[in-house]
Amino acid sequence: MPELPEVERAARKLRRAIRHRTIDRVRLLHPSLQRRVSSRVLRALRGARVCEVERRGKHQLVHLEDGRVVHVHFRMNGDWVIDTLSDPLPRFARATLEFREGTRVVLEDSRALSTFDVHPSIEWLPLALGPEPGDPGLTAPRLELTLSHRRVPIKIALLDQRVIAGLGNIYTSEGLWRAKIDPRASAASLTRPEISRLLTAIRAVIARATGGRYSRLEGSRLDVYDREGEPCRRCGTIIQRVRQSGRSTYFCPRCQLARPVAAVNRAPAKWRP
DNA sequence: GGTCGCCTGGTA
DNA sequence: TACCAGGCGACC
Numbered sequence: 001m002p003e004l005p006e007v008e009r010a011a012r013k014l015r016r017a018i019r020h021r022t023i024d025r026v027r028l029l030h031p032s033l034q035r036r037v038s039s040r041v042l043r044a045l046r047g048a049r050v051c052e053v054e055r056r057g058k059h060q061l062v063h064l065e066d067g068r069v070v071h072v073h074f075r076m077n078g079d080w081v082i083d084t085l086s087d088p089l090p091r092f093a094r095a096t097l098e099f100r101e102g103t104r105v106v107l108e109d110s111r112a113l114s115t116f117d118v119h120p121s122i123e124w125l126p127l128a129l130g131p132e133p134g135d136p137g138l139t140a141p142r143l144e145l146t147l148s149h150r151r152v153p154i155k156i157a158l159l160d161q162r163v164i165a166g167l168g169n170i171y172t173s174e175g176l177w178r179a180k181i182d183p184r185a186s187a188a189s190l191t192r193p194e195i196s197r198l199l200t201a202i203r204a205v206i207a208r209a210t211g212g213r214y215s216r217l218e219g220s221r222l223d224v225y226d227r228e229g230e231p232c233r234r235c236g237t238i239i240q241r242v243r244q245s246g247r248s249t250y251f252c253p254r255c256q257l258a259r260p261v262a263a264v265n266r267a268p269a270k271w272r273p
Numbered sequence: 274g275g276t277c278g279c280c281t282g283g284t285a
Numbered sequence: 286t287a288c289c290a291g292g293c294g295a296c297c
Contacts, residue, residue, distance in 0.1 A: 109280095
């Protein structure tokens with residue numbers, strides 16, 4: 001469940017469960033996770049106390065009092081299940097963190113694409129994230145500057161966590177629909193008014209998100225994502241799906257007005273302004 | 274810049 | 286049985 005609102009909700013759940021608690025044991029249950037952390041490093045977590053749980057973009061950081069950091073990224077499907085040692089493990093349990101007080105935190109992830117790492121200190125993980133949608137420092141002029149040298153389609157630029165941290169495939173489609181911008185337009189081609197609209201739209205989309213797991217129920221709250229073949233909620237035109245960098249983008253071909261396409265799909269420019 | 278691989282499950 | 290999937294890093 002991997003975009004910003006979902007990760008924020010998960011991080012809060014984790015924080016409530018483990019802040020100021022002492023780790024008793026951490027187990028990695030899937031080979032892809034076991035490959036990432038040695039059993040020695042894992043064992044050394046025993047007795048460490050959690051001082052804070054922090055979210056940065058879609059990353060979750062568990063800060064330990066001695067400075068070590070447990071870094072978790074859910075990728076496509078991860079979520080936390082908070083239970084106790086006596087509960088049966090969830091079907092897709094990939095890791096467990098057991099605490100002295102009896103609480104157990106389970107990393108549940110059917111696709112097993114989540115990552116789990118332990119770092120000696122926060123300096124060890126340069127995450128290279130841009131501002132988050134809610135960051136007051138993220139203004140239209142600043143976003144314009146960031147996008148001005150990017151020739152990729154705007155949809156692809158928005159997925160780049162260095163541009164805006166926390167956006168994923170669903171909310172980029174939603175934001176572009178709301179701002180009436182063609183997802184195929186070159187990022188650098190967007191005008192200032194378009195960028196202003198886009199920023200407002202992204203903030204609205206994020207604010208509306210519940211942080212709940214993607215489902216039919218959640219899907220019914222979305223305006224374009226996964227609505228190929230259905231009528232646009234603004235103009236009734238049939239929503240289209242295109243592939244961009246191997247991922248589905250949904251948009252309304254009428255109200256997301258066609259704009260000059262990204263440079264990669266266009267004849268080479270003859271001059272540079 | 275785009276595509277592939279990681280993994281496994283749900284759905285048409 | 287095929288295809289699709291909310292991410293991202295490695296690779297061409």
